[in-house]
Amino acid sequence: MVISAGVKGHASEERLVITPTMEDVAARAGVSRALVSLVMRGSPKVSTRRREAVLHAAEELGYAPHAAARSLASRNSRILGVLVSDLHNPFFAEIIDGIDATAHAEGFELVINTGGRSPARERAAVTNLLSFRPAGVLLLGPAVPASVISDAAARLPVVLVARGSRLASVDTVQDHGKVGSALAVDRLVELGHGRIAHFDGGRAAQSAARRTGYRTAMRGHGLEPDVIPSEYTEVAGEKAAAELLARGDHLPTAVLAANDVNAIGAISTFGRAGLRVPEDISVVGYDNTSLAAFRHIGLTTVDQPRAEMGRLATEALLQRVRGERTTPVRHLLRPSLVERTTTGTAS
Amino acid sequence: MVISAGVKGHASEERLVITPTMEDVAARAGVSRALVSLVMRGSPKVSTRRREAVLHAAEELGYAPHAAARSLASRNSRILGVLVSDLHNPFFAEIIDGIDATAHAEGFELVINTGGRSPARERAAVTNLLSFRPAGVLLLGPAVPASVISDAAARLPVVLVARGSRLASVDTVQDHGKVGSALAVDRLVELGHGRIAHFDGGRAAQSAARRTGYRTAMRGHGLEPDVIPSEYTEVAGEKAAAELLARGDHLPTAVLAANDVNAIGAISTFGRAGLRVPEDISVVGYDNTSLAAFRHIGLTTVDQPRAEMGRLATEALLQRVRGERTTPVRHLLRPSLVERTTTGTAS
DNA sequence: ATACAGGATTGGAGCGCTCTAACTGGTAGA
DNA sequence: TCTACCAGTTAGAGCGCTCCAATCCTGTAT
Numbered sequence: 202m203v204i205s206a207g208v209k210g211h212a213s214e215e216r217l218v219i220t221p222t223m224e225d226v227a228a229r230a231g232v233s234r235a236l237v238s239l240v241m242r243g244s245p246k247v248s249t250r251r252r253e254a255v256l257h258a259a260e261e262l263g264y265a266p267h268a269a270a271r272s273l274a275s276r277n278s279r280i281l282g283v284l285v286s287d288l289h290n291p292f293f294a295e296i297i298d299g300i301d302a303t304a305h306a307e308g309f310e311l312v313i314n315t316g317g318r319s320p321a322r323e324r325a326a327v328t329n330l331l332s333f334r335p336a337g338v339l340l341l342g343p344a345v346p347a348s349v350i351s352d353a354a355a356r357l358p359v360v361l362v363a364r365g366s367r368l369a370s371v372d373t374v375q376d377h378g379k380v381g382s383a384l385a386v387d388r389l390v391e392l393g394h395g396r397i398a399h400f401d402g403g404r405a406a407q408s409a410a411r412r413t414g415y416r417t418a419m420r421g422h423g424l425e426p427d428v429i430p431s432e433y434t435e436v437a438g439e440k441a442a443a444e445l446l447a448r449g450d451h452l453p454t455a456v457l458a459a460n461d462v463n464a465i466g467a468i469s470t471f472g473r474a475g476l477r478v479p480e481d482i483s484v485v486g487y488d489n490t491s492l493a494a495f496r497h498i499g500l501t502t503v504d505q506p507r508a509e510m511g512r513l514a515t516e517a518l519l520q521r522v523r524g525e526r527t528t529p530v531r532h533l534l535r536p537s538l539v540e541r542t543t544t545g546t547a548s
Numbered sequence: 549m550v551i552s553a554g555v556k557g558h559a560s561e562e563r564l565v566i567t568p569t570m571e572d573v574a575a576r577a578g579v580s581r582a583l584v585s586l587v588m589r590g591s592p593k594v595s596t597r598r599r600e601a602v603l604h605a606a607e608e609l610g611y612a613p614h615a616a617a618r619s620l621a622s623r624n625s626r627i628l629g630v631l632v633s634d635l636h637n638p639f640f641a642e643i644i645d646g647i648d649a650t651a652h653a654e655g656f657e658l659v660i661n662t663g664g665r666s667p668a669r670e671r672a673a674v675t676n677l678l679s680f681r682p683a684g685v686l687l688l689g690p691a692v693p694a695s696v697i698s699d700a701a702a703r704l705p706v707v708l709v710a711r712g713s714r715l716a717s718v719d720t721v722q723d724h725g726k727v728g729s730a731l732a733v734d735r736l737v738e739l740g741h742g743r744i745a746h747f748d749g750g751r752a753a754q755s756a757a758r759r760t761g762y763r764t765a766m767r768g769h770g771l772e773p774d775v776i777p778s779e780y781t782e783v784a785g786e787k788a789a790a791e792l793l794a795r796g797d798h799l800p801t802a803v804l805a806a807n808d809v810n811a812i813g814a815i816s817t818f819g820r821a822g823l824r825v826p827e828d829i830s831v832v833g834y835d836n837t838s839l840a841a842f843r844h845i846g847l848t849t850v851d852q853p854r855a856e857m858g859r860l861a862t863e864a865l866l867q868r869v870r871g872e873r874t875t876p877v878r879h880l881l882r883p884s885l886v887e888r889t890t891t892g893t894a895s
Numbered sequence: 896a897t898a899c900a901g902g903a904t905t906g907g908a909g910c911g912c913t914c915t916a917a918c919t920g921g922t923a924g925a
Numbered sequence: 926t927c928t929a930c931c932a933g934t935t936a937g938a939g940c941g942c943t944c945c946a947a948t949c950c951t952g953t954a955t
Contacts (some may be wrong), residue, residue: 207834212813220681220752221702222940222941222942223941223942224941224948232904232905233904233905233906234905234906234942235904235905235906235907235942235943235944236903236905237906238943238944239903240952242943246902246903246904247903247904248903251903251904263699265675265678265679266679266941266942267615267620267679267681267940267941267942268616268679268680268681269615269616269619269625269680269681269911269940269941269942270616270940270941270942270943271941271942271943272616272910272942273616273617273907273909273910273911273912273941273942273943274910274941274942274944275615275910275912275942275943275944276942276943278616286650288641288644288645291638291641291838294635294636294638294641295636297635298635298636301635301660301662305661305662310657310659310661310676310680311659311661312657312658312660313648313658313659313660314652314657315648315652320653324765326901328585328612332611332612332613332614332615333615333616333657334567334614334615352610356566356567372898433841435842437860439843453944457552462842465842466843466844467846468844469842469843469844472844491638492842492851494841495782495809495812496782496786496813496816497812497813497815497816497819497845498844535912567902567912569911570911570912571911571912579934579935580934580935580936581911581914581936582933582934582935582936582937583933583934583935585912585913585914586933586934588912590900590914592934593934594933594934595932595933595934598933598934603915608939613911614910614911614912616911616912617910617911617912617913617940618911618912618913618939618941619940620910620912620913620939620941621911621912621914621915621939622912622913622914622940623940670919718938741902764919839922882922
């Protein structure tokens with residue numbers, strides 16, 4: 202049986218501490234640990250004299266609060282978990298950019314995990330994320346079954362980006378693909394185009410919405426839709442363009458591509474075939490990736506406000522975290538058309 | 549004075565616990581908390597019967613260990629801190645991709661922080677990162693003063709990516725800019741080029757190495773270096789190309805641009821001036837961003853293996869974390885030339 | 896001088912976990 | 926029968942912090 206314990210000691214010894222604790226700062230400033238805690242949390246009920254003494258001591262020791270200890274003791278965390286289905290995809294990178302800015306402005310840190318496009322790995326990633334007991338999580342384009350999402354949502358606030366949900370406990374942020382396509386079609390019609398083809402994105406995310414929007418808009422103008430199955434890649438864009446060219450005469454005068462990369466593929470095929478863009482054929486992309494902005498390319502495209510999506514998702518999450526809202530929010534972002542040099546009046 | 553404390557109680561009550569703790573699992577499995585801890589850490593010294601009982605109880609309760617409590621108690625963490633000077637830049641996004649893969653394979657999680665190109669914000673970000681008491685930190689292209697780096701390195705393993713250091717306590721991972729430039733020059737000379745200009749990257753990172761490599765290689769071939777000050781942007785590339793054109797006759801037959809984006813700017817200016825690439829002038833980029841690979845662009849460029857850099861950086865960091873090495877490592881990655889369609893024989 | 900208010904400060908318990916040392920109940924050797 | 930041993934298990938302290946309640950001031954009113 203230990204008789205005399207209690208001599209904490211290490212704080213009073215003036216040896217160099219590798220990673221100082223609150224106790225060390227308190228000893229150096231000649232105050233209690235609790236007071237240091239108050240100062241570190243910016244409490245107003247500390248006298249100026251003590252506050253300065255504490256800050257000075259902390260500075261000298263190079264002290265920074267231990268986040269894990271802090272969140273353990275306070276039973277809440279300043280961490281937001283982020284699951285990205287694919288970090289490689291710049292689309293998500295730019296959304297994270299928006300999340301990052303908003304979260305940091307509100308004093309939250311990000312713990313980022315990737316799913317690598319595999320539902321099994323994503324599931325593990327979610328469990329991992331939850332082990333940090335974050336204040337909430339943001340799932341970017343997750344491929345996990347809905348049950349994983351509802352389980353998580355039962356424990357903490359969850360926001361889905363680029364994926365829908367019917368759960369009342371989760372918020373969602375997506376772009377309005379139908380509107381985006383319609384925007385492009387409307388403008389092309391305005392420019393005098395009547396034969397407008399659409400290269401679609403196959404079974405990939407958002408593809409159906411864009412296709413439907415295209416069809417509806419065409420019919421609204423009394424025009425016949427002309428969908429050519431394609432994919433979200435450059436090669437698929439080249440292939441779809443080649444199919445179009447193989448028709449011979451009566452070519453469309455404009456193409457709404459599946460996305461930017463697909464549009465660029467189409468443009469190179471048209472170019473090799475001797476067609477000038479936009480004089481002979483107009484091309485519109487989708488996403489407004491940084492790619493589209495290069496003068497060398499100058500792609501007219503539908504802008505999907507990715508950073509904005511990140512911001513909205515984070516704000517929605519923080520509202521739940523703070524308990525300001527319990528009803529679900531469904532953000533459907535309004536896309537906009539960015540006109541550059543690949544569109545012109547119909548020939 | 550409290551006489552009878554000790555009745556923790558909450559574990560034995562069978563009510564639904566929102567976020568179960570080890571205590572809850574122990575109560576349900578009919579064992580001690582310590583045993584649950586052993587099971588969760590995969591200790592071999594637990595009987596099969598108990599192990600299964602514990603895992604079963606954990607499964608039923610949906611229990612996952614609390615990472616913060618775990619790292620607080622064990623005094624070490626499974627977190628790696630990552631500071632990105634600019635998440636917006638795809639160059640870093642791809643490096644993070646490599647870091648992410650390696651770290652997760654080794655069971656580490658990433659806490660990512662951005663500096664937003666401002667040394668002051670980066671400094672704050674480093675402090676923030678350290679508050680998580682990560683096992684180590686990776687600084688990607690940091691702009692902070694060297695003192696911040698050495699302070700951090702005094703506390704934990706630090707690896708610098710895309711920045712050099714003389715500190716024995718930090719490892720560095722960079723690409724060998726001199727070699728990359730030389731590679732491009734050598735190949736151009738092989739193609740018969742004699743007048744090769746270089747648009748440089750000004751004061752930005754890696755710029756000096758690339759410039760020096762260019763100069764040395766040129767002199768090695770008995771050729772006169774011709775450096776035109778520029779920057780890592782498309783606009784700067786356009787401007788440098790215009791300067792070149794303004795010289796009138798005796799134009800170079802090839803240009804080694806500062807980077808890919810700079811090269812694309814140069815190509816558009818050349819194109820507008822009626823020069824064909826590569827028939828009239830060859831252009832080589834640097835970085836091999838995804839941009840360069842587009843067939844529409846087909847840029848010949850020097851490849852910098854970004855994912856590989858992320859992997860090497862993470863491995864170096866983990867070696868230090870595990871105490872396997874204390875001597876510094878300086879990775880100088882060997883770049884390679886990727887030939888596409890913007891280079892040809894000298895006219 | 897005495898009481899009191901209210902701001903400033905502090906002790907101590909406890910967050911969920913790990914880790915050491917100690918304990919348990921067999922089993923085997925003397 | 927006694928001791929030794931060992932795999933399996935557990936109690937208890939403590940990681941660095943927050944938060945509550947209790948205590949200590951200091952100035953002002955009485």
